Amino acid sequence: xxxxxxxxxxxxxxxxxxxxxxxxxxxxxxxxxxxxxxxxxxxxxxxxxxxxxxxxxxxxxxxxxxxxxxxxxxxxxxxxxxxxxxxxxxxxxxxxxxxxxxxxxxxxxxxxxxxxxxxxxxxxxxxxxxxxxxxxxxxxxxxxxxxxxxxxxxxxxxxxxxxxxxxxxxxxxxxxxxxxxxxxxx
Amino acid sequence: xxxxxxxxxxxxxxxxxxxxxxxxxxxxxxxxxxxxxxxxxxxxxxxxxxxxxxxxxxxxxxxxxxxxxxxxxxxxxxxxxxxxxxxxxxxxxxxxxxxxxxxxxxxxxxxxxxxxxxxxxxxxxxxxxxxxxxxxxxxxxxxxxxxxxxxxxxxxxxxxxxxxxxxxxxxxxxxxxxxxxxxxxxxxxxxxxxxxxxxxxxxxxxxxxxxxxxxxxxxxxxxxxxxxxxxxxxxxxxxxxxxxxxxxxxxxxxxxxxx
Numbered sequence: 001x002x003x004x005x006x007x008x009x010x011x012x013x014x015x016x017x018x019x020x021x022x023x024x025x026x027x028x029x030x031x032x033x034x035x036x037x038x039x040x041x042x043x044x045x046x047x048x049x050x051x052x053x054x055x056x057x058x059x060x061x062x063x064x065x066x067x068x069x070x071x072x073x074x075x076x077x078x079x080x081x082x083x084x085x086x087x088x089x090x091x092x093x094x095x096x097x098x099x100x101x102x103x104x105x106x107x108x109x110x111x112x113x114x115x116x117x118x119x120x121x122x123x124x125x126x127x128x129x130x131x132x133x134x135x136x137x138x139x140x141x142x143x144x145x146x147x148x149x150x151x152x153x154x155x156x157x158x159x160x161x162x163x164x165x166x167x168x169x170x171x172x173x174x175x176x177x178x179x180x181x182x183x184x185x186x
Numbered sequence: 187x188x189x190x191x192x193x194x195x196x197x198x199x200x201x202x203x204x205x206x207x208x209x210x211x212x213x214x215x216x217x218x219x220x221x222x223x224x225x226x227x228x229x230x231x232x233x234x235x236x237x238x239x240x241x242x243x244x245x246x247x248x249x250x251x252x253x254x255x256x257x258x259x260x261x262x263x264x265x266x267x268x269x270x271x272x273x274x275x276x277x278x279x280x281x282x283x284x285x286x287x288x289x290x291x292x293x294x295x296x297x298x299x300x301x302x303x304x305x306x307x308x309x310x311x312x313x314x315x316x317x318x319x320x321x322x323x324x325x326x327x328x329x330x331x332x333x334x335x336x337x338x339x340x341x342x343x344x345x346x347x348x349x350x351x352x353x354x355x356x357x358x359x360x361x362x363x364x365x366x367x368x369x370x371x372x373x374x375x376x377x378x379x380x381x382x383x384x385x386x387x388x389x390x391x392x393x394x395x396x397x398x399x400x401x402x403x404x405x406x407x408x409x410x411x412x413x414x415x416x417x418x419x420x421x422x423x424x425x426x427x428x429x430x431x432x433x434x435x436x437x438x439x440x441x442x443x444x445x
Contacts, residue, residue: 044207052216123199146201174190
């Protein structure tokens with residue numbers, strides 16, 4: 001089977017002005033870029049604008065992309081920066097509204113209706129606590145657990161040094177644990 | 187109280203069932219944007235900084251000429267600067283509306299004496315201009331960076347681009363790394379010059395893009411701004427940038443009077 005081009009190949013083609021190669025790069029990264037922007041802005045419309053503008057900016061800045069570098073952090077940094085600018089200039093703090101699509105996944109052991117209802121309620125509550133965290137806490141938790149970004153990518157998405165990610169995550173988790181605990185007592 | 191590890195597990199368990207808003211088809215739209223630059227979505231104009239940026243956009247639109255292709259025209263480790271030629275400049279990052287230091291990303295305001303205490307190298311001041319009106323320091327580059335700001339004076343007007351008449355930035359570059367990048371559109375010219383026997387470059391014409399790079403040499407998007415005419419040269423290990431709406435002769439005069 002003819003392999004599809006690697007990211008590195010696509011980047012060097014795009015750097016030579018090949019627009020189709022860049023389109024393919026955007027296709028590969030648009031999901032994670034859009035979702036990262038959504039976590040930051042809390043608005044699908046703003047996330048769409050930020051991701052689109054970010055990808056266009058990144059194209060213009062392709063000359064500065066270093067051969068062999070990881071594309072994900074490079075792209076996420078530019079898109080997330082756009083998203084933060086939008087969130088800031090909108091002057092409002094969005095409430096993040098991530099929801100769960102409850103569906104029966106093939107291969108799951110069929111739970112009893114009561115157990116299923118309970119598990120679903122627990123999960124929704126946990127997500128509700130995450131949604132209600134401060135933006136800083138929410139962003140780092142969503143980056144690591146929902147977007148599955150690694151340390152470098154999380155740092156790029158949040159615009160912070162990589163060394164700060166771990167401590168910020170640990171503080172956010174402690175605060176979330178407190179919320180969960182308080183919620184259980186209430 | 188749930189253990190952190192258990193909490194992490196529960197959070198990761200939510201992932202497969204998260205309902206994200208549908209990702210729009212950005213690939214096609216971005217392709218259309220890069221193929222026909224200058225087409226700006228309406229929503230872009232709704233943001234607060236758009237009005238200020240609109241003037242720049244007109245300028246940028248004038249730089250748009252032909253199918254994008256780029257050519258690295260210079261990459262001098264001794265000047266710690268990557269210079270690339272592009273057919274369209276990226277849009278500049280929105281700047282806070284505060285002080286000159288904030289707008290131009292110069293760091294913290296300080297005094298010449300304070301700045302001298304913070305760096306291990308000699309800060310050069312041009313005799314032709316005298317002491318600067320404002321001084322800024324930032325610690326981005328390993329040995330720090332010092333900026334001297336001169337407001338208008340006879341024969342030197344404030345630049346519409348930067349809001350200052352002359353901006354002199356000095357950084358000591360003992361480490362082989364890139365700190366800065368410059369992107370030149372088709373209407374900017376780059377010329378080799380000699381300043382006091384040192385190799386340098388004179389960039390003039392339409393504004394060009396200036397940005398900082400991080401330690402790994404990656405583009406730091408948030409620092410991108412448009413720069414006006416600039417003389418850049420290496421003075422015995424100190425990289426000096428002189429920026430302003432200056433003629434080449436004016437810039438060279440300032441450069442040769444540095445001591």
